[in-house]
Each structure stands twice: as C-alpha cells, then as structure tokens.
Amino acid sequence: MPSRRRHSYTGGSSPATSSYSTTSTTLPDRSPAPSSTTTDRQAPNSLARWISGIFINCFTPPGSVSSKSFNDSEHDIRSRRSSTGSVQKHYYGNGNGNNGNETENQNQRFSFDEIYAATKNFSPSFRIGQGGFGTVYKVKLRDGSTVAVKRAKKSLHDDRQGAEFMSEIKTLAQVTHLSLVKYYGYLVHNDEKLLVVEYVPNGNLRDHLDCKDGKTLDMATRLDIATDVAHAITYLHMYTQPPIIHRDIKSSNILLTDNFRAKVADFGFARLAPDSESGATHVSTQVKGTAGYLDPEYLTTYQLTEKSDVYSFGVLLVELLTGRRPIELHREQKERITIRWAIKKFTSGDTISVLDPKLERNPSNNLALEKVLEMAFQCLAPHRGSRPSMKKCSEILWGIRKDYRELLNTSL
Numbered sequence: 001m002p003s004r005r006r007h008s009y010t011g012g013s014s015p016a017t018s019s020y021s022t023t024s025t026t027l028p029d030r031s032p033a034p035s036s037t038t039t040d041r042q043a044p045n046s047l048a049r050w051i052s053g054i055f056i057n058c059f060t061p062p063g064s065v066s067s068k069s070f071n072d073s074e075h076d077i078r079s080r081r082s083s084t085g086s087v088q089k090h091y092y093g094n095g096n097g098n099n100g101n102e103t104e105n106q107n108q109r110f111s112f113d114e115i116y117a118a119t120k121n122f123s124p125s126f127r128i129g130q131g132g133f134g135t136v137y138k139v140k141l142r143d144g145s146t147v148a149v150k151r152a153k154k155s156l157h158d159d160r161q162g163a164e165f166m167s168e169i170k171t172l173a174q175v176t177h178l179s180l181v182k183y184y185g186y187l188v189h190n191d192e193k194l195l196v197v198e199y200v201p202n203g204n205l206r207d208h209l210d211c212k213d214g215k216t217l218d219m220a221t222r223l224d225i226a227t228d229v230a231h232a233i234t235y236l237h238m239y240t241q242p243p244i245i246h247r248d249i250k251s252s253n254i255l256l257t258d259n260f261r262a263k264v265a266d267f268g269f270a271r272l273a274p275d276s277e278s279g280a281t282h283v284s285t286q287v288k289g290t291a292g293y294l295d296p297e298y299l300t301t302y303q304l305t306e307k308s309d310v311y312s313f314g315v316l317l318v319e320l321l322t323g324r325r326p327i328e329l330h331r332e333q334k335e336r337i338t339i340r341w342a343i344k345k346f347t348s349g350d351t352i353s354v355l356d357p358k359l360e361r362n363p364s365n366n367l368a369l370e371k372v373l374e375m376a377f378q379c380l381a382p383h384r385g386s387r388p389s390m391k392k393c394s395e396i397l398w399g400i401r402k403d404y405r406e407l408l409n410t411s412l
C-alpha cells in the first residue's frame with residue numbers, strides 16, 4: 001500500500017506556487033463552468049515553501065468543516081435524542097431497516113448482517129485497502145456479486161466525518177460513467193457506517209507503477225489510463241449538474257479493471273463545483289487533498305474550481321510517465337518534487353531522461369513522453385486561467401494516443 005499522505009492545509013504560512021516556467025502555448029478553455037473566480041490573487045513564489053507548508057500543516061482541526069453537505073429533508077433523515085442525550089441520526093430507505101439495519105438504498109440488495117457475515121466480522125483476510133476514510137473490504141454478496149465495502153473509521157464518527165461520509169454518498173449517487181467507480185448504497189448500523197461501491201478487481205494505479213505484481217505497465221496502457229481518467233473528470237466537470245470537482249485525483253484513487261481500464265474512485269472529498277448560473281464560487285475554510293497533488297492557487301486563495309482537478313491531473317500524468325511519486329523524499333534535493341525535476345529536464349531539452357526506466361526508449365514511447373509531458377505542464381500552470389479544461393485534455397490525449405499507435409504500427 002502506498003503511504004497515506006492526505007493533509008489539510010489550515011492556513012498560516014502562505015503556501016506558494018512554483019517559479020518554474022511552463023511551455024508557452026495556452027490552450028483555450030472550453031469548460032462551461034466558470035473557472036475563474038472573483039479574486040485572482042498574485043501567484044505565490046516557491047513550490048518548496050508550499051510543500052514544506054503542507055508538511056507543517058498536516059492536520060485537520062476537529063469540527064472545521066464549514067458546511068454539512070447532506071440535505072436532511074431530501075433524505076428523510078430523522079434525528080432523535082438518545083437516552084444519553086446525544087443526537088443520533090437514522091436513515092430510512094425502503095423500510096427494510098430491521099434489526100437495526102438502516103439503509104438509504106431504495107433497491108437494497110445487501111444488509112449489514114449479510115456484509116458482517118460475509119466478511120466474518122470484518123476479518124483482515126477480506127481487507128483490500130486502507131485509506132483516510134477507513135478500511136476497504138472485498139465482499140461477496142448472497143446474489144453472487146462482489147462489491148467493495150468501505151467501513152468508516154470509528155474514531156472519525158464525529159460530525160466532520162459524518163459530513164464527509166454523506167458528501168461521498170451524495171456525490172457518488174449522482175454519477176454514472178464507465179470510468180467512475182459505481183455507487184451502490186450505504187448502511188448505517190449503530191456506530192458503523194458502510195459505503196458499498198463497485199468492486200474493481202485489479203488494484204490501484206500506484207501499485208502497478210510500483211510493479212507490485214511484477215509486471216510493467218507499457219506506454220499504450222498508460223495512455224489508455226490517462227485517457228480514461230481524463231474522460232471521467234470531464235464528465236464530472238461538464239455533464240453533472242451542478243458540476244462536481246473531485247478534489248483528490250491521485251494514483252491510489254485510480255483503480256484498474258482486469259483489462260487495465262481505469263476507474264476513478266474516492267469521492268469522499270468531492271464538493272459541488274461553483275454554480276455556473278449564479279457565478280458563485282466555493283470558498284472553503286480548509287483545504288483538502290493530498291500533498292504533492294494540490295493546486296497551489298487553491299492553497300493560496302481557498303477558492304476551488306475545476307482547474308484544481310486539472311492541476312492534480314497534471315501531477316498524475318507526470319507520475320504515469322516517470323513512474324515516480326509526486327514527492328520522493330529519499331532522493332537528493334533537486335529531484336524530490338517530481339514535477340519540478342521533470343519540468344527542468346523538459347525545458348533543458350533532456351526530456352527522455354525522465355521516462356520511467358522500466359519503459360523502453362523507442363520512437364513511439366519518446367513521442368508519447370514528449371507530447372503528454374507538454375500537456376501535463378500546461379495543466380500545472382501556476383495560474384488556473386492558463387490551464388486547459390479537462391475536455392481539452394481529453395481531446396489532446398486522444399490525439400496523442402492515435403499518433404502513438406500509428407507510429408508503433410509503422411515501426412513494427
């Protein structure tokens with residue numbers, strides 16, 4: 001498992017963007033939602049300071065989430081005071097919530113008891129992952145289907161985590177796309193909260209880049225994955241109403257199918273994007289995401305737009321091509337921040353040296369590296385206004401993939 005690096009930036013020292021220069025071309029933004037915000041502050045000065053800021057500020061103050069993102073009335077949540085005086089919330093769906101099992105899922109095909117039995121009381125042998133939200137289990141249901149169950153950490157069962165949990169559910173419930181992990185439902189049972197989602201069988205992208213299964217992802221597969229992810233985020237930004245900003249695009253949130261197609265997971269941090277009609281912008285009092293992937297302009301302004309996802313996607317592209325994590329602390333200083341190192345190499349004309357050493361140097365791989373990196377650096381522009389939309393990224397990637405295949409076929 002990759003180490004967890006989720007951090008919340010809580011203010012204090014001014015986080016900063018990099019002083020690097022990107023390639024000069026600026027792609028037109030075709031995103032329908034406004035990506036500029038009411039204030040456009042000065043770009044900060046140093047990526048290094050920004051990174052260190054993240055490490056210094058790596059905590060989330062309890063109760064600091066500003067808004068509860070689940071609408072009680074919409075979901076028939078009935079609050080009542082328990083004998084101990086604490087407020088308990090119960091979720092009623094189809095009326096099948098017997099034995100303390102309550103579910104919001106209208107077409108319930110699983111119950112808490114079933115999941116509890118199938119995992120032998122959440123035995124570690126059914127565990128497939130661990131994240132900030134809690135532990136993930138692989139569960140075979142009685143109808144023969146397999147699902148992934150995310151069990152919320154008990155220590156996080158406070159209002160803050162509750163809001164996050166509801167946020168994830170609400171967001172997931174809205175979206176259906178081949179390249180997004182499907183939502184099935186959730187269960188609340190006493191102090192247990194379980195989120196039930198589509199099981200994606202082939203692990204996460206980070207583990208594959210680390211060759212945990214002993215096999216290297218070839219360039220064609222990496223391009224397919226990049227294209228799938230671009231399509232999924234484009235869908236969130238353009239085809240959901242209101243638009244959804246993922247907020248936590250990273251390699252451990254990219255899950256792979258048996259055919260190595262990508263599905264974007266983990267909407268726990270997702271928030272609804274600014275409403276394009278009203279022109280409102282989301283100003284959050286706390287920044288969430290993962291160190292190394294966070295948009296520096298979001299860190300400075302606290303204003304969230306789709307372009308924050310574009311930035312994280314740029315980091316992900318560099319990770320896909322180099323095989324390196326966004327932050328590699330074991331390396332010498334000048335190579336620790338992978339995007340900085342890659343940008344330096346690219347601008348000095350030494351692009352080829354950043355290619356994942358596990359990949360063959362050949363004309364088609366070199367072409368893909370050059371083209372994808374060029375686009376990645378546009379995504380990483382310090383100012384969001386200079387970044388392409390995800391739709392534009394999808395189009396460019398599609399073209400790169402086509403050129404790559406053609407060159408590959410001619411050189412065979």
Ligand SMILES: Nc1ncnc2c1ncn2[C@@H]1O[C@H](COP(=O)(O)OP(=O)(O)OP(=O)(O)O)[C@@H](O)[C@H]1O
Pocket residue numbers: 004005006128129130131132133134135136148150181197198199200201203204248252253255265266
């Ligand atoms: N739907 C799923 N199908 C298969 N495996 C999954 C699924 N969801 C999560 N996993 C596995 O569990 C791991 C942990 O997932 P989780 O989303 O809880 O945390 P994370 O993305 O690694 O970290 P963070 O909490 O910081 O986002 C994933 O990296 C993946 O390997």
